[in-house]
Amino acid sequence: MRKVHVTGIGSTTFGQHSDRRIETLAVEAGEAALADAAVDRAEIGAVYLGNFVSGPLTGQEVLAGLVADNLGLPDVPCTKVEGACASGGIAFRHAYLAIATGQCDAALAVGVESMTQAPGERVTAALNCAMDNRSDGVSGLTFPGLFGMAWRLHAKRYGTTRAQVSAVVRKNKANGLSNPLAQMGRVISDDEINQSPFVCDPLQLFDCCPVSDGAAALVLVAADRSYGSAEIPIKILASAQTRGAARIAGHPDLCSFGATVAAASQAYEAAGIGPSDVNFVELHDCFSIAEVIDSEDLGIVPRGEGAVWAAEGRTATDGDMPINPSGGLLAKGHPVGATGVGQIYEAVLQLRGRHPNQVRDAAIGMTHNLGGTGVACTVSILGRADA
Amino acid sequence: MRKVHVTGIGSTTFGQHSDRRIETLAVEAGEAALADAAVDRAEIGAVYLGNFVSGPLTGQEVLAGLVADNLGLPDVPCTKVEGACASGGIAFRHAYLAIATGQCDAALAVGVESMTQAPGERVTAALNCAMDNRSDGVSGLTFPGLFGMAWRLHAKRYGTTRAQVSAVVRKNKANGLSNPLAQMGRVISDDEINQSPFVCDPLQLFDCCPVSDGAAALVLVAADRSYGSAEIPIKILASAQTRGAARIAGHPDLCSFGATVAAASQAYEAAGIGPSDVNFVELHDCFSIAEVIDSEDLGIVPRGEGAVWAAEGRTATDGDMPINPSGGLLAKGHPVGATGVGQIYEAVLQLRGRHPNQVRDAAIGMTHNLGGTGVACTVSILGRADA
Numbered sequence A, B: 001m002r003k004v005h006v007t008g009i010g011s012t013t014f015g016q017h018s019d020r021r022i023e024t025l026a027v028e029a030g031e032a033a034l035a036d037a038a039v040d041r042a043e044i045g046a047v048y049l050g051n052f053v054s055g056p057l058t059g060q061e062v063l064a065g066l067v068a069d070n071l072g073l074p075d076v077p078c079t080k081v082e083g084a085c086a087s088g089g090i091a092f093r094h095a096y097l098a099i100a101t102g103q104c105d106a107a108l109a110v111g112v113e114s115m116t117q118a119p120g121e122r123v124t125a126a127l128n129c130a131m132d133n134r135s136d137g138v139s140g141l142t143f144p145g146l147f148g149m150a151w152r153l154h155a156k157r158y159g160t161t162r163a164q165v166s167a168v169v170r171k172n173k174a175n176g177l178s179n180p181l182a183q184m185g186r187v188i189s190d191d192e193i194n195q196s197p198f199v200c201d202p203l204q205l206f207d208c209c210p211v212s213d214g215a216a217a218l219v220l221v222a223a224d225r226s227y228g229s230a231e232i233p234i235k236i237l238a239s240a241q242t243r244g245a246a247r248i249a250g251h252p253d254l255c256s257f258g259a260t261v262a263a264a265s266q267a268y269e270a271a272g273i274g275p276s277d278v279n280f281v282e283l284h285d286c287f288s289i290a291e292v293i294d295s296e297d298l299g300i301v302p303r304g305e306g307a308v309w310a311a312e313g314r315t316a317t318d319g320d321m322p323i324n325p326s327g328g329l330l331a332k333g334h335p336v337g338a339t340g341v342g343q344i345y346e347a348v349l350q351l352r353g354r355h356p357n358q359v360r361d362a363a364i365g366m367t368h369n370l371g372g373t374g375v376a377c378t379v380s381i382l383g384r385a386d387a
Helices: A022-037 A054-058 A063-070 A087-100 A120-130 A143-158 A162-178 A190-195 A258-271 A288-297 A306-311 A336-351 B022-037 B054-058 B063-070 B087-100 B120-130 B143-158 B162-178 B190-195 B258-271 B288-297 B306-311 B336-351
Strands: A004-011 A047-050 A078-082 A106-113 A198-200 A214-222 A234-243 A280-282 A364-371 A376-383 B004-011 B047-050 B078-082 B106-113 B198-200 B214-222 B234-243 B280-282 B364-371 B376-383
Touching: A004 A022, A004 A087, A004 A336, A022 A063, A022 A106, A022 A214, A047 A063, A047 A087, A047 A336, A054 A120, A054 B054, A054 B120, A063 A078, A063 A106, A063 B234, A078 A087, A087 A106, A087 A214, A087 A234, A087 A336, A087 A364, A087 A376, A106 A336, A120 A143, A120 B054, A143 A198, A143 A288, A162 A190, A162 A288, A162 A306, A214 A336, A234 A258, A234 A336, A234 B063, A258 A288, A258 A364, A258 A376, A280 A336, A288 A306, A288 A364, A336 A364, A336 A376, B004 B022, B004 B087, B004 B336, B022 B063, B022 B106, B022 B214, B047 B063, B047 B087, B047 B336, B054 B120, B063 B078, B063 B106, B078 B087, B087 B106, B087 B214, B087 B234, B087 B336, B087 B364, B087 B376, B106 B336, B120 B143, B143 B198, B143 B288, B162 B190, B162 B288, B162 B306, B214 B336, B234 B258, B234 B336, B258 B288, B258 B364, B258 B376, B280 B336, B288 B306, B288 B364, B336 B364, B336 B376
Parallel strands: A047 A078, A047 A106, A280 A364, B047 B078, B047 B106, B280 B364
Antiparallel strands: A004 A214, A004 A234, A078 B078, A106 A214, A234 A376, A364 A376, B004 B214, B004 B234, B106 B214, B234 B376, B364 B376
């Protein structure tokens, strides 16, 4: 496998863009990434676009080819990939593989979603496309229901408290406040969190990521090719993709997602590092309790201590294991297909040393994107040139 | 690139399965392909599933992981790919690449669509997800409109007649009659075709493929690995994927699809053969006139003579260039995401010498899958072990 670099990044703001067509969001991000990489468009040999529910929500598919055409890219293979909320991470991995396996020397990965123009009930129905609707869907479970159950189990087993989980919310909301791309950064108090409406007990409003529009894009190039990028190339040390149980009843333990554990294990092995070598993580905090569970599944926090670490400030940007300095899904937003690509965007900014919430001496970063009820997962590890 | 074989094939019938969930169709085809290959499920290292509009029509996404879970496959990367009507061909190509580039030794490609349970107007709206809806969609064009215009231009330029195009319909309908998987095989007369309602002048009812449900699946293995398949392995000689213009106005000529021409050219080069070496073709006859244009774009029929060749019987199963011995989309049916995988299924049956409409001495076969208004295309070339 050839070594691959990320040389260009681009993103729209995440938030409400209900006045814009989905492909224009993707094109804006793509243009920014191409300009950032200073790559000749003719060099792009493959396009992978991550998207989850453009069909039901916007009536527009074939987005990969449509976006490539609008970007003036060559007539190369253009593929939309889907794995629910992990669609963006899957797009990144396939762009990486296209270069690593020698199919081309440069590729574009794009992630995009447009959700806020649809009525709320249609968005909820679309999000439930990520469930096994023969078993879990008909049970009346939604995603807040799943993560509410996970929280209850975590609380019972490890003594996790509302106040500890609120530390995740406060941290990510505050991080989002400094991130110009974020949808819902703010300073928030424990009282405000406690007084917010229940979505699915124990999950309250601020425990849930918002509905978002947005796009992110990345230019990847073979490490042995120089494209005169103005930016320091960032190394891709690992890119893993796994599958977990499709039905909730298929998970032996709701306090852990097997797909995350497996993807992290594969990524560490490929990168030749362990959890303690990671300087920061952008992970899939679709709900506050998801950050707690993900951090334990990734091995960066001891099992059962995810919420304790957040409460102790150890996952803050200046803590020993910074998590979601971008604000994460909770504050940056969650335009589903864009999220996984946006996480790499944030990681690259960190490794360039130019993130608005810069982690000190960030040399190795990890990203984690989880789809459905844990049925799809990607974990990527990126490193500074000297890492 | 390692050499790759198709060792197992499976398919549901194409037609009306409105009483069945989409994933059960995919699982039926997958089980059949796994049994046919006699492969150990634990050997499957990647799953690619082609699907176009499951989100809007059935409310079920994450189909790749869901189907893999239901098939009892290992927790390997599972990815849905989408490129409108070329989704199945794209799934096959990615399963091929996963093995050819050494990521795994065996992979499953599945294609599936469930359409007939939805009301007709929802199906039409879903199919239009394949258009650029900012430009072409708002013009009022549907796919029959596009191919109606193409027919008019072909008729004006080459003198193509209704009677010649009807020969395509008669051939494919008759071929479908012998194919147990086909939805709408029948003996049909020119009079019946002429008296059928107009869909979009000059396209009449029997010029249009039906709305279909169905699934097809393939097991691919590295040629250097023996899995004790009961069947003769079929060689993959080439698998090409290209992009064309996303907007209809972007095509310089509606009598040709650039993505088909480019994919065919790349496939011939990769296989080291020319059009005259091909013994039969399964191509994308979503409309009768599409078969005419595709056959010319693939170089297997001289430019402008596609309809003439059909009328002269040269594209019949016993002709010099058999086209769509399966019945094609017109008679076998067009469960969109399944079509490209189903074409390979048909080609493998031919190369095994066991097709119900067997082409004599079939040693090399080609398949062609076209998406949207020509925005995505795959062309694959398969060969008998001795080819």
